[in-house]
Amino acid sequence: MLPDRPLPGVLDLPSERKARGAFFTPVSVTRHLAEWALVDASDRVLEPSAGEAAFLAAAVDRLKELGADKPLVDGVEIHGPSAESARLIVGEAGGEAAIRVSDFFLVEAQARFDAVIGNPPFIRYQDWTGDQRDRARFAALDQGVALTGLASSWAAFVVHAAGFLKPGGRLGLVLPAELLSVNYAAPVRRFLLERFAHVELVVFDEQIFSDAEADTVLVKASGWGLRGTGAATLRQTRNAESLSSLDVGTSWLPLDTGDRWPALQLSDTTLRAVGNARGDGSFTPLSTWGETSLGAVTGGNRFFALSPERVRELAIPRRDLLRVSPPGSTHLRSLALTRDAISRLGRNGESTWLLYPSSNPAKATMEYIAQGHATGVDQAYKCRVRSPWWRVPVLAAPDLFLTYMNAATVQLATNEVEARHLNSVHGVYLKPEVRDLGRELLSVAALNSFTTLSAESVGRSYGGGILKMEPREADGWMVPSPEAISTRRDDLLAIRPTVRRLLQQKKLNQAVRLVDSVLLSAMTSSELESVRNDQAKLADRRVARGRSGRKLRRQP
Incomplete structure (x- = not known):
């Protein structure tokens, strides 16, 4: 059996593996990709981030099944002790390993291999800096792919790895599911669809890694260098253990090869309804309405965000404060943040004020700032890098709030209190x-089945099954167009009180169906049912992956 942890005696701490973006891959996954990628005993295979040879050992087993005597397999690994472990593991499996200890991006791409398989490191752009990141972007450019500064490490690995394939070769990789949807991955999606003859994706209902928050997708691309069809096939399975019984799959031909791929998971009826809604102008990206922006980072909410009681206790005057929506978003699961609502939040001890000293701070304010200095608040990173440390950079009050982390769906709330x-x-x-x-009606109108489906498609699943929506993703979130809302304004105003009451009663689905009756009346009953079913399917799958991830993390 292949090892799923470091060999005894080899020091490789979890923190060090995480810093390298290394995660151990389940045996069922390595076996599946090896069996798919290797079709002849003479096939040459490369694992570009070899770790401790999970894929190379699976490749040895596969090549021996195909008739090879003592298969020679190749790998690259940046961590010396892991490379040594890899050689031992491959030897024990009956093969021979040529493992090069190097940064993969320092290895010149040469078309020597029939297959490249592996699990590239996953390091987000915030933590992936310096020379290695620069080398990665140049390596991708060598293949004609320009990646943005927001790209995580895996993106360049995909592109550079393909350069090691012979014409017609096969690429089998374990990648973060954000490949399907994030903007920075568009060049990678285009690269795969245009440079490989066939692209197949395998998505999981449950998380397959216990030590990684990100959802996972398997990419199986074959026919390197041949003309691509521009289409991809999606196959779904429950978990890593059910890979042997994949479904037939569905195919999708995007209008643009860089388009997001979540539409692969939608039925033909839903796709037709989506196309009609976009085509007739009744739905439009949120960016049509305006701009979505991140909120202020204080560097210490406990110090800067204050409840009314705390403000009275400190005697900080109004001129040194700004009204703020309290941390979190539970209070925004309605249609608006009203004066009554924020007063109630304040009475309940929520932080509805933000410390924002004027050009002439009061004595009480300066005394509080001195307390912060004495207790080390000014040493928090965000405080340390700004001057003065106690002035939080804030934007003007937005017209609406958009919820960031969501258990059910993304919602808008009108900001009635500035x-x-x-x-x-x-x-x-x-x-x-x-x-x-x-301001009057977008928060109501966005509570429809088409828009909640779009949220599942453009957002991303986060740890615990949470739906996360970043500003750039929100730009593509499909909401009713200004024209559609104007046309139905009177009807939307009429149902708004009922929608508000249903939300207060936590009856989100009933609220959505009520808005559907106004905005989606042009859809056929079969189209509307399909949209709702697909939205529920995506949401259920997200929640199920969250549960499975928690279960995996609890296992010893």
């Missing part, structure tokens, strides 16, 4: 020509 927003929510700044209409 409150600023912290980084637990996003702010939406509407264009002048649609500002009044958007």
